[in-house]
Amino acid sequence: MNRKKVTVEEVRPDLDIDEHIQMQERGWNYQRVGLYCILIFVVTAAAGLYGNGLASKKTLSEGGTSIEFEQFFRHEAKMQLKISTNSDKKVSLSFPAEYLSHFEIEAIVPDPAESFFEGGDVRYIFPGDDSTTITFYLVPQDVGNVKGAVKVDEHVYTINHLIFP
Amino acid sequence: MYLFVYVIFRILGKRSLAEITTFDFVLLLIISETTTDALMGEDYSLTACFIMVCTLVGVDYLLSILKEKSPWFQVASDGAPLVIVDNGKPLVKRMEKSKVDEQDVMEAARLTQGLRHMTEILYAVLERDGSISIIPKQKKEHK
Numbered sequence: 001m002n003r004k005k006v007t008v009e010e011v012r013p014d015l016d017i018d019e020h021i022q023m024q025e026r027g028w029n030y031q032r033v034g035l036y037c038i039l040i041f042v043v044t045a046a047a048g049l050y051g052n053g054l055a056s057k058k059t060l061s062e063g064g065t066s067i068e069f070e071q072f073f074r075h076e077a078k079m080q081l082k083i084s085t086n087s088d089k090k091v092s093l094s095f096p097a098e099y100l101s102h103f104e105i106e107a108i109v110p111d112p113a114e115s116f117f118e119g120g121d122v123r124y125i126f127p128g129d130d131s132t133t134i135t136f137y138l139v140p141q142d143v144g145n146v147k148g149a150v151k152v153d154e155h156v157y158t159i160n161h162l163i164f165p
Numbered sequence: 166m167y168l169f170v171y172v173i174f175r176i177l178g179k180r181s182l183a184e185i186t187t188f189d190f191v192l193l194l195i196i197s198e199t200t201t202d203a204l205m206g207e208d209y210s211l212t213a214c215f216i217m218v219c220t221l222v223g224v225d226y227l228l229s230i231l232k233e234k235s236p237w238f239q240v241a242s243d244g245a246p247l248v249i250v251d252n253g254k255p256l257v258k259r260m261e262k263s264k265v266d267e268q269d270v271m272e273a274a275r276l277t278q279g280l281r282h283m284t285e286i287l288y289a290v291l292e293r294d295g296s297i298s299i300i301p302k303q304k305k306e307h308k
Contacts, residue, residue, distance in 0.1 A: 008258040011251045013288055015300075020245040023237075027244060028262045034176030076206065 050074055050164050060157050067150060067157050074164050075143050078106060081136040081159070083152060089128045092153055094121040099148030102163075103138040110134065121151070166204055167224050170196075171242075178264055179244055179295035243293045250289035253302070263291050273297035 006021055048056040051073040060067045064086040070079045085091055090113075100122055112124040126134055140146070140163045147160050185193075204217055232239040249260050255267050270289045274280040278301045288300040 008262060009251075009256045011248055011256065013248050013251060015248070015288060015290070017246050017248065017290065019247055020240045021247075023240050024245060024247060024262075027241070031176050031178060034172070038173075038176065 048072070051077065051079065060159075062155060062157075065152050065155065067152070067159065069159050070161060072162050072164065073140055075140050078137055078139050081138055081150075082133060083136075083150065084131070084133045085128075085152060086131050087128050087153070091126040091128055091132055091134070092123060092151075093126070093134065094118065094123040094151040096120060096148055097122050099146070102140060102142045102146045102148075104141055106137040106139055108134070108136055166200055167221060170200060175242070179291065179293070246293060247291045248288055249291050249297070250283065250286050252288075253284040253286055255283065265291055265297070270297055270299075274299045274301075 007025060008021070010021075044050070044055075046053065048054050049072055050056075051070050056070045056072045058069060058071045066084045068080075068082040068084075070081075073079045083091075083093060097117065097120055108124070110126065112126050114123075114125040116123055124134075126132060140161070143163050143165045145160065145162055147158075149156050149158050151157075205213060228242070232242060247259055247263060249256050249263065249265060250270055255270065260266060260270075267283065270286070271280075271283065273289065273296070274283075274286055278299050280286060280299065280301055285302055286299055287302045290298045290300075292298055
């Protein structure tokens with residue numbers, strides 16, 4: 001019979017007991033693997049692989065505009081999408097309506113002067129200033145890959161998120 | 166969520182719940198609070214509460230049936246008893262693997278049998294629930 005090697009002491013106690021020693025060995029191995037998995041999970045979480053961290057934050061910059069967003073985030077948790085621009089004219093932002101349908105917009109700071117639908121996009125107009133930072137507080141409502149874009153005036157920036165359950 | 170908590174406590178091993186310190190107790194309360202938020206979200210309705218309670222109790226009941234039907238599953242989920250002291254001699258490798266030390270064995274020996282020395286123990290068994298049962302030597306001699 002093919003018996004795996006037992007790494008602990010073999011005893012024959014005078015007891016009505018079934019130790020299932022092979023399964024115990026397997027259990028100890030799984031426990032070790034499980035502990036490593038917990039460690040990896042904690043380290044990757046600290047690095048921001050599930051949002052709110054270095055690995056998650058991404059900034060796209062072009063000209064005087066920069067967009068800061070989370071590449072990885074969690075379902076039903078509040079995340080920020082920051083758009084900074086130094087335009088002193090009105091700032092126009094548009095998102096595909098399909099993209100916004102994956103989120104609940106909890107707040108927009110500052111409030112847009114106007115917002116309306118335009119050809120499948122949702123467009124927001126903000127009064128310009130020397131340096132404007134617009135923050136969208138978004139709560140993901142879906143899990144998985146969410147692809148989208150934001151159009152700042154005439155420039156289109158692609159933003160993707162991976163939303164964990 | 167049930168499966169996640171189940172796996173976590175299985176990874177931590179038998180002794181994790183058997184010897185609860187004050188801090189472990191606080192930790193358990195924090196874990197329960199955290200999982201409640203993830204399970205219920207912001208749904209405070211009675212219906213959601215009924216669904217959650219019925220689901221948890223139902224899954225637990227199903228698992229207990231599965232354990233009854235399949236001895237393999239019973240051992241895989243709850244573990245099996247393990248002899249850790251044989252005729253007064255601590256089985257060090259077994260104790261190391263089970264995260265139990267000689268002090269734990271002697272504590273159980275003092276509490277349950279009033280024994281003073283390891284040599285007075287015939288067998289010590291780490292049970293499935295993480296407790297340690299002690300069979301003293303003299304009991305066998307009386308037979």
